Amino acid sequence: MTTAAELWTRLENLPRPTLGELFSADRDGGEGADEPGGADRVAMLSGRIELDDGGILFDWSKTHLDRAAIAAFEELAVAMDFAGMRAKLFGGEVVNPTEGRAADHATLRGTGDEAKVEEAMALIERMGMLVEAIHQGALGEVEHLIHIGIGGSALGPALGVDALSRDLSYCDVHVVSNIDGVALEQAFAACDPAKTLIAVASKTFTTIETMTNAESALKWLHDNGVSDPGGRVIALTANPEGAVEWGVDETRILPFQESVGGRYSIWSSIGFPIAMAVGMEDFRAFLAGARAVDAHFRDTDGAANLVLRAAFADLYYTRVRGCQTRAVFAYDERLGLFPDYLQQLEMESNGKRVTADMRPVDGPTAPITWGGVGTDAQHAVFQLLHQGTHLVPVDFIASIAPGDDLDPAHHRILLMNCFAQGAALMAGKAGEDPARNYPGDRPSATILCDDLDAGALGALIAFHEHRTFANAVLMGINPFDQFGVELGKAMAKAIEKGGEEFDASTDALLKTAGLAG
Numbered sequence: 001m002t003t004a005a006e007l008w009t010r011l012e013n014l015p016r017p018t019l020g021e022l023f024s025a026d027r028d029g030g031e032g033a034d035e036p037g038g039a040d041r042v043a044m045l046s047g048r049i050e051l052d053d054g055g056i057l058f059d060w061s062k063t064h065l066d067r068a069a070i071a072a073f074e075e076l077a078v079a080m081d082f083a084g085m086r087a088k089l090f091g092g093e094v095v096n097p098t099e100g101r102a103a104d105h106a107t108l109r110g111t112g113d114e115a116k117v118e119e120a121m122a123l124i125e126r127m128g129m130l131v132e133a134i135h136q137g138a139l140g141e142v143e144h145l146i147h148i149g150i151g152g153s154a155l156g157p158a159l160g161v162d163a164l165s166r167d168l169s170y171c172d173v174h175v176v177s178n179i180d181g182v183a184l185e186q187a188f189a190a191c192d193p194a195k196t197l198i199a200v201a202s203k204t205f206t207t208i209e210t211m212t213n214a215e216s217a218l219k220w221l222h223d224n225g226v227s228d229p230g231g232r233v234i235a236l237t238a239n240p241e242g243a244v245e246w247g248v249d250e251t252r253i254l255p256f257q258e259s260v261g262g263r264y265s266i267w268s269s270i271g272f273p274i275a276m277a278v279g280m281e282d283f284r285a286f287l288a289g290a291r292a293v294d295a296h297f298r299d300t301d302g303a304a305n306l307v308l309r310a311a312f313a314d315l316y317y318t319r320v321r322g323c324q325t326r327a328v329f330a331y332d333e334r335l336g337l338f339p340d341y342l343q344q345l346e347m348e349s350n351g352k353r354v355t356a357d358m359r360p361v362d363g364p365t366a367p368i369t370w371g372g373v374g375t376d377a378q379h380a381v382f383q384l385l386h387q388g389t390h391l392v393p394v395d396f397i398a399s400i401a402p403g404d405d406l407d408p409a410h411h412r413i414l415l416m417n418c419f420a421q422g423a424a425l426m427a428g429k430a431g432e433d434p435a436r437n438y439p440g441d442r443p444s445a446t447i448l449c450d451d452l453d454a455g456a457l458g459a460l461i462a463f464h465e466h467r468t469f470a471n472a473v474l475m476g477i478n479p480f481d482q483f484g485v486e487l488g489k490a491m492a493k494a495i496e497k498g499g500e501e502f503d504a505s506t507d508a509l510l511k512t513a514g515l516a517g
């Protein structure tokens with residue numbers, strides 16, 4: 001069998017036709033003889049995942065993937081035992097060797113090992129009962145929810161609430177993550193304490209930012225005349241004992257499994273604020289959308305697997321073309337937080353320098369994920385995409401159905417701009433002078449939802465979870481640990497404890513800010 005190293009060498013040495021050449025239907029002669037161009041290329045490199053209601057189109061034709069590259073990546077998937085790793089993921093086996101854990105997030109939406117799915121469904125059922133009881137008034141009048149969490153315990157809830165609760169919201173949700181008290185004060189200013197619940201979301205129930213913010217939120221309730229502040233708290237955690245110890249009543253603890261990673265936990269009770277905002281019916285539709293992607297990812301082989309195909313393109317740009325970043329532009333105001341969410345998912349998962357079996361990696365790992373919303377970004381950062389010296393693969397995400405009720409001109413212009421950018425990046429244009437020259441040949445992929453409803457959002461997120469996993473498997477790394485975040489936390493603790501000396505710069509900063517012991 002060809003080794004991974006040989007396949008990377010083969011990929012590096014493949015001819016590098018431009019996107020224009022790949023699209024020209026009459027390319028003939030040599031190895032490119034059977035390379036489909038034009039509409040055939042679009043047919044080869046785009047496909048849909050069907051959801052309960054509508055579906056999503058994934059068009060990867062404006063990337064440099066061609067038959068030869070795809071064939072090499074398919075062999076790489078075999079060399080890296082992609083099918084075996086995927087079976088382990090869905091079989092609930094250990095796929096996070098440094099922590100000896102499975103990664104059970106797919107079970108939360110009904111995919112995978114039967115016993116684990118059953119356990120997950122029971123927990124979601126329990127969350128649903130609490131959400132519905134609150135909606136029906138079991139905890140009195142509830143107008144606001146302050147959701148306190150950070151990292152994976154905040155980014156998913158913030159995205160889900162922002163994307164889905166615009167037309168109708170059962171409850172006004174504020175997600176607070178930063179230890180900077182300004183964040184919490186902002187939420188306080190928008191809430192009536194007598195009608196506010198506090199969700200404390202922390203997998204470990206030990207994170208200093210979250211626990212400090214939670215204490216301050218309880219104090220705010222108390223200072224504002226709420227007689228039993230503790231009775232207004234819901235805990236979302238994989239450490240229910242910790243929550244009990246902290247003082248939360250067991251009936252208001254919504255647990256989730258230790259084997260669900262923080263950045264993969266939106267489907268668990270960490271999704272409570274989403275369910276509070278949009279109701280359980282939409283939350284279940286959100287899970288169903290993710291389940292449809294699970295099925296596609298689990299049951300499709302080779303490049304026909306749209307998730308795996310996206311990972312092929314990701315790795316082609318990172319490892320063969322040396323791209324250090326990857327940009328995501330949502331042409332949809334509701335997905336304004338999607339780049340932030342993806343940053344944690346992709347960079348915390350795959351920003352690694354050793355393989356799963358503890359050897360140095362044999363090439364660059366996760367690119368830097370960045371992005372924003374269109375059309376805003378066009379007027380701010382697209383200059384660099386069109387004419388800068390960096391090659392940046394771009395994903396465009398849009399919805400055919402509008403999210404607004406205004407004049408249809410708004411949505412038409414939005415979508416036309418989205419498609420125009422992909423076309424312009426690829427085509428380029430010869431200029432009268434170098435400053436007006438657009439080199440073109442710049443890749444993009446387009447993800448087009450029929451509608452951006454709860455199911456589509458679930459599908460989009462699951463697509464990216466699996467895309468991240470597929471990238472990791474093909475690079476031979478473990479995407480499920482995050483030891484890189486620990487050192488800074490330990491140093492902060494040491495500073496708080498005092499009595500320790502650091503480097504001269506840090507010591508001087510501490511002294512200047514009055515923080516030296």
Ligand SMILES: O=P(O)(O)OC[C@H]1O[C@H](O)[C@H](O)[C@@H](O)[C@@H]1O
Pocket residue numbers: 150151152153201202203204205206207210262263348482485
């Ligand atoms: O949910 P928690 O235990 O409070 O953790 C919150 C976050 O903190 C950590 O530093 C990790 O880097 C994240 O992966 C995690 O999501």
